[in-house]
């Protein structure tokens with residue numbers, strides 16, 4: 421049976437490593453994959469990665485590199501050497517950059533997944549059309565970038581659950597979709613605009629669900645994580 425635990429990535433968005441340790445200890449064996457983002461990586465001076473590796477947890481290093489090819493590739497080499505199972509760049513950085521990243525990471529650490537962020541889940545249709553000055557809607561833009569990501573040799577994309585099914589159609593089943601913007605019905609949307617419940621997200625083709633505040637800010641994080649996993653399991657059954 422496919423394990424719901426392997427599909428849930430809990431975002432450790434905290435200002436101190438002590439806060440993160442508190443949650444990881446509380447969740448114990450309930451969660452096996454964590455995301456270390458900019459806030460945690462910078463505030464812990466990278467120590468969060470060593471801490472989680474020491475516990476045998478899987479890590480998504482979410483530093484969203486977006487720069488010229490050489491700079492991004494050098495940063496990606498660093499990421500690939502951190503013993504993380506996944507890290508990301510921005511697809512907006514372009515094909516030359518993504519090709520260079522994919523090639524170098526495959527040489528250094530073939531098992532590390534290099535993925536690219538498409539359209540951030542905090543964007544609405546109106547904001548995207550105004551900010552990117554495009555006539556494409558979010559799904560079209562996300563698919564356009566996902567195709568470029570796939571053709572560059574990368575392993576998958578970060579997208580909202582609303583785009584996952586179309587991206588799988590265009591890029592194939594083995595191309596991974598990593599989806600934040602996941603909200604059980606009982607959770608607040610916060611700053612996320614394109615949200616979906618965990619059950620529907622899995623049914624819509626998301627390979628991994630990234631969930632932060634519904635678990636990290638819950639009164640009972642273990643119960644919240646178990647509720648999310650129960651929804652994932654229901655969708656997988």
Ligand SMILES: O=C(O)c1cc(=O)[nH]c(=O)n1[C@@H]1O[C@H](COP(=O)(O)O)[C@@H](O)[C@H]1O
Nearest residue numbers: 431457482539540541578600630631632633
């Ligand atoms: O790359 C990401 O992980 C990411 C991309 C995106 O489009 N939207 C998005 O929310 N994220 C991250 O996913 C997490 C979502 O957290 P919550 O909104 O608290 O569930 C945050 O750590 C974001 O940095």
